[in-house]
Amino acid sequence: MEVIRELVDLVSRNKLKSIELLGQAEQGRTSMVNSLYFKIASGEFISDEEAASYYFGTLPADQGYRKLKNRLKNRLINAVFFIDTKQPGYTDWDQAYITCCKEWAAVKILLNRGASKVAVDLALKIFKHAQYYQFSELLVNISKILRLYYSTRQPDARKLKYYDNLHAEYVGLWQSENLAEDLYIRLVHNHLLNRSQATPGSSMAKTYYEQLRPLMEEHRSYHFLRHVYLLKVAALMEEGNYMETALACDEAIGALAEIAFVPPQALLTFLYQKLVCHIQLKDYPTGRVVVERALELENEGSYNWYKNRALCLLLALHTHNYQQAYSIWQHATSHPSFKQLGKRSAEHWKIYEAWLQYLIFIGKLSVYSPETNSKFRLNKFLNEVPTFSKDKKGMNIPILIIQILFMIAQKRFDAVIDRMEAIDRYCSRYLKQDENYRCNVFIRLLLQIPKAHFHPQAIRPRAERYLAMLRQHPLQISPQGHEMEIVPFEDLWEMTVATLGRKGG
Incomplete structure (x- = not known):
């Protein structure tokens, strides 16, 4: 189904x-x-x-x-085959690609049925569009057919030489593009299988980038450059060098902008990566500039628009702009297209809501809205994020942390004590010294609270060891830190200790 x-x-x-x-x-x-x-x-x-x-x-x-x-x-x-590509949502690149693919299918059928003149006439039309948009695979296949046609069906030495040279050129381009794509796929696949943090200097991404870099002088196609720069950005990200990564994103955007047609998605890819850098660096002003530039390329309510809104929300949370974060969340979740989001995307926004509700509960965020008058129900929230609740090394981590924080803020100390052993086992089993290292440290930091009998002054000596570990491994060098730390752990710790000193719950 x-x-x-x-x-x-x-x-x-x-x-x-x-x-x-x-x-x-x-x-x-x-x-x-x-x-x-x-x-x-x-x-x-x-x-x-x-x-x-x-x-x-x-x-x-x-x-x-x-x-x-x-x-x-x-x-x-x-x-x-009858989809109308002229309706909103289709870029010029989309329209050209779909049209070329449909007409290329017609060429193959015409050739199969012996209508070679009609086929070649249509192939020449496709060829011009494919050259402009750099559809290398089509260029290889069409130049191959034209070379054959002008050598046997309609002998023409001049045209044969012309398309023979083009065929050799496009085969080289296509092979380079395939190599770049293959190396990028291998990197992504390896990351999914082994999420442990790479040792600086032994980066697979860096090795792949260096392998492709000499080819950049000869090949400047969109498909090739996009994958080469994705590898360069990944290599710098692995090193935690966010300033250099942001500059690499600018370099990629500049190189792609020199191509006549560049799909907006290509530029957005690097703008999003650059925005992640500014989240990690807690650079709100520059991050907002990137956000505004990305918004110009997006259709409101599209998948990319929601991705932009999510990154902008995280940027606001990481830079203490809590009111702005809530406004972003409210705008995104009240948009008519929100109901059309996939399950995983919708669960992300449920998680953001839980964290915003926590900030409201402890008084860090003031919201005057009928939607916030009803009491936030933690159990209801947990039932609304079934997919991520199973992702023990991923987005279940902020779900687990927000549960603990709510229980502490609500003075449900018995519930915290009852869960201590299970949480400790969770850390030992799922959170090791990889990209989840800071998560492991912070949860163990939270576990010091019941050991100190929930007394603010007694907690501080116990906490210092773990706070030092966080300082030694700052958010700026933590892979995917912005995803797991919806609010930076150092900020959260100060909020948590402050709630212990308050009366009531």
């Missing part, structure tokens, strides 16, 4: 009418295929079990249901 739902969502978002998509139903009746499409699109069916039971009273393995689903799938795939 996931494949069908993705296709239905794609076609629905592109506003293809059902009559265009599925064909007109016989005798004016809604066909079963149309019916299945609309019920999936409306959210009435979210599983094969529901659909199979509704139409056939059987399980998804039933032959009749599988035929029905395959008919819908095939018609949806055919409909992809």
